[in-house]
Amino acid sequence: MAIEQRVLVIDDDKINLKILGDILRDEINVMVATSGTQGIRKAIDYQTDLILLDVLMPDMDGFETMNQLSRNSKTSSIPVIFITALDDSRNEEKALLMGACDYIQKPLNASIVKARVRLHLQLVKQRKMLEELAHIDPLTSIANRRKYQDTMVDVWQSAVHKHGCLSLLIIDIDNFKHYNDCYGHATGDSVLKKVADVLSDKIDSLGLVARYGGEEFVALLPDISTEEAQEIAKWCQQSIEGLHLSYQHDNFNGDITVSIGGATVFPTPNCQPDIVFNEVDERLRDAKNSGKNKVLWVEKSTMNTAV
Numbered sequence: 684m685a686i687e688q689r690v691l692v693i694d695d696d697k698i699n700l701k702i703l704g705d706i707l708r709d710e711i712n713v714m715v716a717t718s719g720t721q722g723i724r725k726a727i728d729y730q731t732d733l734i735l736l737d738v739l740m741p742d743m744d745g746f747e748t749m750n751q752l753s754r755n756s757k758t759s760s761i762p763v764i765f766i767t768a769l770d771d772s773r774n775e776e777k778a779l780l781m782g783a784c785d786y787i788q789k790p791l792n793a794s795i796v797k798a799r800v801r802l803h804l805q806l807v808k809q810r811k812m813l814e815e816l817a818h819i820d821p822l823t824s825i826a827n828r829r830k831y832q833d834t835m836v837d838v839w840q841s842a843v844h845k846h847g848c849l850s851l852l853i854i855d856i857d858n859f860k861h862y863n864d865c866y867g868h869a870t871g872d873s874v875l876k877k878v879a880d881v882l883s884d885k886i887d888s889l890g891l892v893a894r895y896g897g898e899e900f901v902a903l904l905p906d907i908s909t910e911e912a913q914e915i916a917k918w919c920q921q922s923i924e925g926l927h928l929s930y931q932h933d934n935f936n937g938d939i940t941v942s943i944g945g946a947t948v949f950p951t952p953n954c955q956p957d958i959v960f961n962e963v964d965e966r967l968r969d970a971k972n973s974g975k976n977k978v979l980w981v982e983k984s985t986m987n988t989a990v
């Protein structure tokens with residue numbers, strides 16, 4: 684089902700709001716606000732795709748509203764079309780210099796309003812598609828390292844704010860080079876896809892799973908305690924072995940397995956996610972060096988006590 688796009692019109696003049704609503708409503712979901720303050724609140728709460736903003740408003744004018752929208756990380760990427768009076772080229776220039784994507788002149792011409800709004804909504808759709816593609820691993824279709832890093836920043840900040848915990852797993856396929864040597868890279872690729880599917884099935888509803896690179900995956904589990912996270916890690920390990928992706932190499936004859944490092948921490952503002960990542964990575968290396976196919980946990984993180 685196509686996601687309906689939302690346009691927010693901010694104008695203190697109720698007649699203008701009605702005119703714009705009537706022009707656009709048959710094609711798009713239109714929301715209205717009668718002041719800059721109300722508009723900013725609605726833009727944050729409803730994450731609108733486009734804003735039509737009147738320049739002249741009492742209390743907070745269009746420029747100040749735009750200023751506040753661009754300073755807020757939740758609204759800064761929403762494109763804004765200014766509504767200016769005819770022959771108001773000074774304000775048009777100012778609006779464009781402030782970062783407005785376009786302007787529409789009053790009195791409103793229905794077909795021009797529709798055409799401009801349609802064009803900018805199309806651009807929003809394309810930008811969102813590109814953003815999504817930039818966050819997806821093309822081989823496995825799960826999130827990529829960049830998405831993991833962006834999400835980690837958000838999850839970390841939210842945990843700091845709520846004094847909550849988060850768990851992190853690094854999952855690495857064992858002896859994958861041998862598998863590739865045995866069956867070739869194309870079959871190796873299909874293993875990566877199957878492993879990604881298993882991880883995604885389990886983790887999508889709990890947090891984020893991403894392909895970090897090569898044969899290494901990460902799972903980011905907000906608000907998941909040590910016990911729960913260890914159970915999830917065990918489940919992933921057993922489910923991947925349960926795929927029975929068998930191979931032979933030298934004296935080895937068996938199935939694909941994974942080694943997993945994990946930790947659960949309470950993030951603090953003066954600590955960076957990289958510290959936890961490195962600690963988990965160290966436990967993963969311990970797992971590799973002590974026989975593989977196991978889950979090892981960071982017992983006591985240097986940044987704080989594990990949950």
Ligand SMILES: Nc1nc2c(ncn2[C@@H]2O[C@H](COP(=O)(O)OP(=O)(O)OP(=O)(O)O)[C@@H](O)[C@H]2O)c(=O)[nH]1
Pocket residue numbers: 822855856857858859860861863867868869870871872875896897898971975
């Ligand atoms: N098929 C396939 N192989 C990949 C891909 N990315 C990395 N690899 C392979 O993954 C293998 C990783 O090898 P190593 O780093 O030695 O790790 P390993 O053989 O799994 O050994 P351990 O990690 O110690 O268990 C290499 O053979 C890489 O070529 C990929 O996208 N597709």
